[in-house]
Amino acid sequence: MILSQEEKVQNRGLEMGPNRKDAYVSELMKFFPKGGSRNTQLVHRLLYAALIEARSCERFKLLSEQLEDQELAKFYRDLMVSEANHYTMFLNFARKYEDRDLVDQKWQDLLAYEAEIMQGFSKDATMHG
Numbered sequence: 001m002i003l004s005q006e007e008k009v010q011n012r013g014l015e016m017g018p019n020r021k022d023a024y025v026s027e028l029m030k031f032f033p034k035g036g037s038r039n040t041q042l043v044h045r046l047l048y049a050a051l052i053e054a055r056s057c058e059r060f061k062l063l064s065e066q067l068e069d070q071e072l073a074k075f076y077r078d079l080m081v082s083e084a085n086h087y088t089m090f091l092n093f094a095r096k097y098e099d100r101d102l103v104d105q106k107w108q109d110l111l112a113y114e115a116e117i118m119q120g121f122s123k124d125a126t127m128h129g
């Protein structure tokens with residue numbers, strides 16, 4: 001039987017908390033200028049999504065490597081693989097919709113911006129942001 005994420009949490013005697021607004025995502029999504037063609041907007045959204053997925057992937061990798069609970073470790077390892085696939089899928093989609101060199105330049109610029117905004121964040125625990 002495949003359990004949902006919520007059922008897995010409940011089986012451990014815990015409750016899912018409400019969705020929280022994610023300051024990292026809000027800050028990140030200020031980078032590209034608003035407006036422009038629908039195509040450009042799509043590429044920018046794909047790059048945001050790719051980066052968020054890539055960071056989730058890294059987080060799940062660390063969690064899966066450090067957990068002693070083998071069931072949880074596998075759960076996070078599986079999530080890591082999913083997130084890695086999402087990351088590369090979004091980045092590759094972006095490269096399909098705009099010139100590859102331009103997309104790669106935007107990607108590098110977004111990474112540099114992300115490094116800047118990370119200086120301003122605390123080390124509070126978050127899962128997907």
Ligand SMILES: [Fe+2]
Pocket residue numbers: 053082083086
């Ligand atoms: Fe994902």
